[in-house]
Amino acid sequence: MSTAPSIEPARTKRGETSRAAIFGAALELFQERGYEATTMRAIAERAGVSLGSSYHYFASKEHLVLGFYRHTHELHLAATAPLLERERDFAARLRDVVRAVVVTCEPFHDFAGAIFSTVANPSSPLNPFGRESKALRDEVMQLYSDVMSGSDTRFPADIAHELPTRLWLYQMGILYFWIFDRSPGRLRTLEVIDGTTDLIVRLISIANLHLLRGSRKRILQLVRNIAGGSLTA
Amino acid sequence: MSTAPSIEPARTKRGETSRAAIFGAALELFQERGYEATTMRAIAERAGVSLGSSYHYFASKEHLVLGFYRHTHELHLAATAPLLERERDFAARLRDVVRAVVVTCEPFHDFAGAIFSTVANPSSPLNPFGRESKALRDEVMQLYSDVMSGSDTRFPADIAHELPTRLWLYQMGILYFWIFDRSPGRLRTLEVIDGTTDLIVRLISIANLHLLRGSRKRILQLVRNIAGGSLTA
DNA sequence: AGTTGGACTTGAACATGTTCACGTTCACGT
């Protein structure tokens, strides 16, 4: 039942060099020409390896995208670290972390759409809910877990347990909106972030205040249905 | 500024025959083998035309998908017509129309994911928000407009004007959820539909009751931001 | 009847993601 490792790790120093060269070349070319215009042959050529060698490390062109996702996530982590060190207000932490997502990804906006569509295929194990992206997904959820636990807000147990998953999903939604956003300075996305994070914080407050207990149960179950069902493992 | 017609209409009786044969063959093969496993050569062969001829009518394999979308929409219309004739309660109309979407699309569930991902590319004019899908999008919105206007509920002007767009977006969301739903009988999707349509109806009621006027304005603006920005034309 | 222009048709050619059978390198045990 172990997962087939479609992204082969390098097991040699030489191998690690090749792997890094291929991934670096892909990263450069994706930015220079976009996803579709970048051919595997061009990647191999710039990396200084043969076409076949690329497939030794990355099972497909899509698998290179997963590496790209990880790359942006690490940028995102680096960008938010000082903020999470300093700020204690939950609303501010959440809002600024989500803002940082779109700021971090901004250089890739032009081809983010192409990347999204290749990875959105539910039949691919690379899709956001799928097996091969689980590790990265867990890391993103961990970030939002830190957003919560590092704040001065206390959360009820059920919400504390489930919110990171929902916030990961929420971040995906924001990214999807951002992909389509053509407003100058991506202002519209930033507005939506402010509005939705504010809404989220308010809804959590209402839950905390033990108001609307009846509705709360129903709505929580609905959210559970929506966000909880599709994850692999 | 006129749109380039990437799906060529037939201008001859003979042409119309070919066009229908190609589309019919594509529809059959998509169902038999899925989207990716269906080659343009296989479509042309079953349709009894040459490979090149297919491209005379459909600019790309993706454009055949747009036709497929239209096909399912017409199935959906046919399935909901008697219901909309009879039922007058808005909540019931909305819920059953959305339920009918997933019931209608059920035979295509296996390859709906592949189709979705090819059409989700924001840089493609075929994406749900894009130019080439506008006609179909308008028809779906018209359906939801009928769901509203045929009911015994009266809507405030601003909501009456904007709700069809939001319900179209909502239907897209439900379909996306349905694509990933592997529960038996697609029960989870049906539950989500019941829960969300109920929620929508309640929110509208609250708006109608002139409660929460302050929040209403802010939330409406938020929804406007989210749902209103990306549509082409 | 003859001409013409455009719709329609064709299949070869092309580009590119992917596979594969085979060659090379190298650390390690003997």
Place this chain on the structure above:
DNA sequence: ACGTGAACGTGAACATGTTCAAGTCCAACT
């Protein structure tokens, strides 16, 4: 030193979406 096997590397070959220059058909006009 030598053999071994796994990791790594290679490029030709394949499948398939797409393009294109050229051919065929047909209705309308002269």
